[in-house]
Amino acid sequence: MSGIYIHIPFCATRCIYCDFYSTTLRNKGPQFVEALVREMEERKDFLHEPIRTIYLGGGTPSQLGPECIRAILDALEKHFDLSECEEITMEANPEDFVNRSWPISEGRFLPGNPLPHTVNRISMGVQSMVDSELNLLRRRHDSTHVRIAVRCLREANINNISLDLMYGLPTQTVKSWEYSIDELLKLQPQHISAYNLSIEEGTPLHTLVQKGELNPCDDETCLIMAALLRKKLKAAGYEQYEISNYALPGYHSRHNSSYWNQTPYLGLGPGAHSYDGYKLRCWNEADVQSYLKGIRKVESENLSDLDLYNERVMLGLRTVRGIDMRLFDDVRVDTVSQKALKTSLCTLVERGHLQIKENRLSLTEAGLALGDEIIRELMILDDNVSSEQLEK
Ligand code: SF4
Structure with a gap:
């Protein structure tokens, strides 16, 4: 099975x-x-298996409006085998449903009619249910928009809704975070993603923090927020199936799970990445102007065994399913690196950050809280490996 991502x-x-x-x-x-249909035509043979999931991400796909989304789905139907497609997700911002640019109040979701395959899952960027925090982030919606949007989607029979939250925001407190979680839970989404805000260079937020005009949350507060989230979501019946993702039984994101399991996917649109399921990764240049003119610059890389090992650790360990322990026996590194790796593994298990069950390694609850920090300890950098091994 494979997936398609459209940026x-x-x-x-x-x-x-x-x-x-x-x-x-x-x-x-x-x-x-x-331009997208042109790319589909050119790349329809990239995948060799039926499509199981489609993800319209961005950006804000809902900005395109129903007619364009319908045209995209129509073209996908023509170019790919969707006979086994289970999940079509569209990312959206709440205000697009509230201002009625989407005719979803008539008990149906327009892009699906009369196509056999339509959007059946919405992933909405909520981020916070506190209006002053949303304002600070320069989001265009407020908490009322979120409530109305969820109601509209339910009226249109979309019963697989994922809502995103962010913690560690400037001005956010543990109390305001708790309020956001509680308000979100009242909406009973099937899926919740929650990310720790990361302040990236080049963003306006980074500049404001550099100038001292905004203060980021400290690490300790972020850990308290993450623990609170886990506790509340668990009590409400959500399973944490990945570091940042929680779902009611049966509602995990099939598309994202396939990234974590390294199944092949085709990425269409400027900046989108593709993976053939073996060793080839390629990506379109992130330049929308050229893309619109039909100029698509592609870069690619062949993943080495070490790249594949690191990806398996990085992606697989993010999930509660974890990774097969055989990965550590199969990795081709010199004895010194192999020994260092085994020592790190034992230490992390002894510390209670990792666990081994039925020959699979996964993060414990304490490990999930530290997440990427633990994962980094098991990755192998090129300079830790002898050149002789890398040449193999
Ligand atoms: S976070 Fe804001 S700017 Fe970034 S893709 Fe989402 S809606 Fe657009």
């Missing part, structure tokens, strides 16, 4: 923390769809 790089305005590739170009929808 739709348009946003109405830019949020101050965002470093994703997107632009505020307007009225480019039809031209963009044309």
